Amino acid sequence: MPSAVTHFEGPEKKLEIILFSSRRAIRANTDGRWDRVVRASGAEVISCISTDAMDAYLLSESSLFVWGDRVLMITCGQTQLVQAVPEIMEIVGRDQVAMVFYERKNLMFPSRQPADFEADVVKLEAHFPGKSYRLGPANHDHVHVFFSSHAKIDAEHDATFQLLMSDLDPSATEIFTDRKAGTAVQAARLSRLTGIYDGMEVDGHFFTPYGYSLNGVNGQDYYTLHVTPQHDGSYASFETSVIEKDYARVISEVLSLFRPGRFSVLLTTSMDDGCLPLHETAAVTLPGYGVTEKSLYEFDCGYAITYLNHVSTV
Secondary structure, three states, X not given: OOOOOOOOOOOOEEEEEEEOOOOHHHHOOOOOHHHHHHHHHOOOEEEEEEOOOEEEEEEOOEEEEEEOOEEEEEEOOOOOHHXXXXXXXXXXXXXXXXXXXXXXXXXXXXXXXXXXXXXXXXXXXXXXXXEEEEEOXXXXXXXXXXXXXXXXXXXXXXXXXXXXXXXXXXXXXXXXXXXXXXXXXXXXXXOOHHHOOOOOEEEEEEOOOOOEEEEEEXXXXXXXXXXXXXXXXXXXXXXXXXXXXXXXXXXXXXXXXXXXXXXXXEEEEEOOOOOOOHHHHHXXXXXXXXXXXXXXXXXXXXXXXEEEEEEEOO
């Protein structure tokens, strides 16, 4: 997360690797295997909380989640997330990988990055043949997606929801500094973040001089929040695996915490009858915002993504 550098790149790179079957042994970290994965990307492990189903690592740049059947890693700043792929393959085994997702939002300061999305894809395709897409317009907020899938996978009842928020209200981000709140967990309570989902164990961290991260876990579900509060590039991301019957509530509650000038919604689900109807609930019109982009993408890997851009009209 942010250091002494004034312009910090909040928008993240995200990698999800889904395995054919669950193997609890991959979660073990007594040998430091997951620390090595994180270091390969250019980040460090700060702390970890666990449930019977998963481990949630808070990183110096975002988060890592490990289940018996999948790995989700999110990094920001100048990290090179794809550099962690060889280390992950050492742990899970290349022949056990059923699907790979890689996602990267357009950046605020792209010239300061060591690599762009296209360069990342070249490295990923050395391990997994796949396809890449751009969701959204080239000259406004958009997200790049790469996926590689195995013909044998049969995805069902799987969903991930994301809110990517820019131009945050300065008064709303004050609470996410160690000068305005006590501990990182207290900040989550004061901001009402812990009220979004009941029963979540949370782990948070303030960064010096700027930045805030939070992981929440319950069973096999998680949510994660990352905040870059600087006025010259403010950004916050919220992501969860909790499946909602209607995502309008979560959208409204998270937006009320940050009051962004613009934001993107992404809902990624398997294309089964239980999940496809959820996309309509994420494509909501909100008071004070206009929708400038609305798309539904159905990919041949068995997943669909709803993508929307919203811009403040007040």
